Amino acid sequence: MKRRFDRALPAVAVVLALAIGVAVSLAPTASAAPPTSGLRADVVSELSAVEKQLVSLAEAIPAEKYAWRPADGVRSVGEVYVHVAAGNYLLGSMLGMKRPEGTGPDMEKKIRDKATIVPGLKASYDYVRGAIEGLSDADLDKKVNFFGTEITERAVLLRALGHSHEHLGQSIAYARMNGITPPWTAAEAEKKAAPKP
Numbered sequence: 001m002k003r004r005f006d007r008a009l010p011a012v013a014v015v016l017a018l019a020i021g022v023a024v025s026l027a028p029t030a031s032a033a034p035p036t037s038g039l040r041a042d043v044v045s046e047l048s049a050v051e052k053q054l055v056s057l058a059e060a061i062p063a064e065k066y067a068w069r070p071a072d073g074v075r076s077v078g079e080v081y082v083h084v085a086a087g088n089y090l091l092g093s094m095l096g097m098k099r100p101e102g103t104g105p106d107m108e109k110k111i112r113d114k115a116t117i118v119p120g121l122k123a124s125y126d127y128v129r130g131a132i133e134g135l136s137d138a139d140l141d142k143k144v145n146f147f148g149t150e151i152t153e154r155a156v157l158l159r160a161l162g163h164s165h166e167h168l169g170q171s172i173a174y175a176r177m178n179g180i181t182p183p184w185t186a187a188e189a190e191k192k193a194a195p196k197p
Helices: 002-029 038-060 077-094 114-133 137-141 153-177 183-193
Strands: 143-146 149-152
Touching: 038 077, 038 114, 038 137, 038 153, 038 183, 077 114, 077 143, 077 153, 114 153, 137 153, 143 153, 149 153
Parallel strands: none
Antiparallel strands: 143 149
């Protein structure tokens, strides 16, 4: 039992570090009013929708399936979710938000268990939403370096959406290959099958 606890301790430390880091990172934007219209509001709304699906799917997949991968050299179930989180941190940092310690691209190689991954995924969406909400419309035309190419902050917002949707599709395929129906699809099927009053 002690050995299992000793192995879990680093994972618990990572979760706490991420949670503290996100709370500190979001502090400067807490006074900024979230956008209610325009591109930033639409992106925040869409990110929240894709987060809801990704998180519900991550929660529905059993912990023992997190190491499953369709082939050698391809990300596992868990690595996909950690990759999405790492992407959120990278893209949010391109918008001027300080990235919390331990949230770099090597997260995929360090974070493995469901109990750490799901809260970390949620925290990454809080972080990237905070970065977007901290912008003004004028900021969207500012240029940033995206892996050697200059793009606008507006394009960073679009990449955040595209990245999440890309890996939502991948996660749906992974779930289906493991006999898991996405929760929103299962709920809709139950609704249709329910007897009419």
